[in-house]
Amino acid sequence: MRITTKLSRAVTALALSAIVGLGLANGAQAASAQDNTAHPSARSATEGGGWQGEGGLSLSPADNARVDAYLEQAKKAERSISPQVRAAAVLSAAEVIGFDRRLKSPDSLKRKVATSMRENPGQNVGEALARISDSVRYTLQWPDDRYSVGVTIASHTLAAWGNDSTKWTNRWNGGKGYKGLNTGWHAPHSGHSFEIQFHTPTSKWAQEETHKLYEEQRLPTTTPERAKELQEQQDSIFAMVPVPPGADRLTAPRVPVTASRR
Template structure:
């Protein structure tokens, strides 16, 4: 199951790096795959990626840096066995409508509204939220803003998300659908392992002092498929929602390494066999990420009861 995270990408043990027994634990593509149950597929893929990580661990306990090249090679091998399927290119059609496929469409009127709202989102992101985040970054040299090339979600991706919302809630305007997207504007703060917990707590307070409202904070350090803390915020003056992720160097690298797997898991129509392999890959990458001291104790918002 894919963990909720933001959109972005990257990637993997060549075949000769694994023992034949390890390779045999992965079902070969073909008719035999459909005879395996979900638990069997997941177990096979878990064994496969555990073998990759085990071979990457050194006598001193192993390291993230040692594991990454083999994990990148494993991802490339996955892409060779499961080539990218051709997809409809999203965009505006000659009649002014917008679409990716028959299920994700905006009428010409909806598309025009979406184009205008997307421009407003970009303007707010650049002129209001980004300067506030720069002030927060400047307040403490212990961490910095990372991944600023992903600050603004692409217009076609925003329109696709809005179309998804409208499929479920067709009575909304396109602007209202776009307002439900929590990561149209997104930031990542990266901390050292030692400073992480203290830095996150301090920076959550700093964002509040900039006048933004905390909507949600999810502590994902104990999850198998993703490591880090994700938060959603709201500008009370405009209602625009945006996302801030809090990472260590390793957890950020793991997120980027597994982004391709995350993207594929989001799509409909992937095979049972590929889903099992993708989930096993995400799990194995994130097993190598060390949890910073105190990170697991950072409280979620709203607080969970029970």
Template structure:
């Protein structure tokens, strides 16, 4: 969380006030672009839905959480000595999207999406095709606008590969955080075995995922991980338990975040109520003062001027 000094601390990492300022400003740029990019991707999805059955998944997560970005930048500083300025400059996934197509229409759907994005002024800067990888299957791309330099990540999945990816989220976190090192307690060989176990469990969820025909036409073919068939069963079970713990932690964090958001909204409403009441009171007073005045009623009989009793035969002049 952000400290009173302007720095940040979270999950064993920290940023100085200046580092946090750099990271936060980069995230705010992505936040400002979100609505525009969401609208563009909705248009792309609507067209590809008609032609190839495209579906936009997880639009509510199209902006990376600022806390996650701070943690990523802080981890890069501590573990790889990468300055936050470089992380802020190179990050591609603050704005991120996922399109899914059924296997038989997948390749043509991806190619049509490429055409639409190029028509909008974007060009791909990275295309990683990992359909042959045992641990993660799909196509991950990053795009940059040729004039504005805005960037975003776009993943292409089938419904089944997207489901497997989401189910593997905690294993992905474990594999790319310091959880493995903490479990191994400095033993590099043991850490490697735990990582093999995490890969083994991720692969289990991709075994029945169908590879789309023609996908080899898309991007650069990569195989980033290999399975170790001799990983000890007890290590697999240990990582499986760690995955369950991590999932429970994430669910608790999501619940706490939702509750905090709800409380903040309620507090905002309560703060607004006095102002709203004052505004209504002022409006009522103005309305009352602007209301037309009714003429006074009197029981006194009208007085007739005897010198002007008649006027050209039209009755008395009052």
């Protein structure tokens, strides 16, 4: 089944204005203000201003300060990103999952940065942060029978509003392991990167069921034998997830010249 969607910039802009008028965007910004106090500095901060995590991961005081500054940038960027994501969800009849967790926690981000620097000797904190695409992240979900159409509408809507598609990882096209569609975007106003995962109820369930297994697998202290065992457990869970019709053929939106950012 081939799915085509034509969305004009004028129509989507009007739709966004209408949705903002209903107070959805204001709600997102109000929630964002609450999040500014919801994530205090990482619990694993050391007395000297550095950061210490599991598995021997750590950040120096200077690197920790750089990550803290990046977290503040993410909070500010989220205030303009969230209204568009929520509007796209309304237009595509998506359920927004875990909206209160749209900002990556300090410990989680610092663990990711420290892991990247450990796995890439010589990499500095700025280079590690440049590879981060999910400090602001969202999950949109549809039932299986509306999934492919919903993804198409939501992604084309975001692209028409000037968000650049930077990553499109479609894991519905067979094979073992993770099922779902993970996408990366570059916001037009803040220039900040953000992630949107497109799921069905079953694929989201599988992701949550395997989360702890995945986290353990990523620890530097996990042995190769244990990592293999953890991967097999994840594969068995994702094998239960059905593929929605047309999901394996979904591709990133191509933005027409008239909708490109000036």
